[in-house]
Amino acid sequence: MDDDSKLSYFFLGLGLGVAAGVLFAPKSGSETREFIRSKANESADYVKRRSENLKDQAADTIDRGKEALRRHKENLNAAVEAGKQAYREAATHPTAD
DSSP states (O other): OOHHHHHHHHHHHHHHHHHHHHHHOOOOHHHHHHHHHHHHHHHHHHHHHHHHHHHHHHHHHHHHHHHHHHHHHHHHHHHHHHHHHHHHHHHHSOOOO
């Protein structure tokens, strides 16, 4: 199950839980509003933590990609230089056929 689906189910469950709580809880209006406000704040905190984690994961993935690209670039440069050197040697020391 992907993370977006889990997050959607979380919010669906949160909404159903709040609705059930409002319908069945023997609380006054101000208590109910405070309860809803606290649950909304908890949800906001969860989303904030989750987004920070995703941001950190994305940064790590980008860093790994940059490092792999740097290594491939170095390998390609080394291969080009080896090819140039082989060409120079072949041009200065031709072999008799």
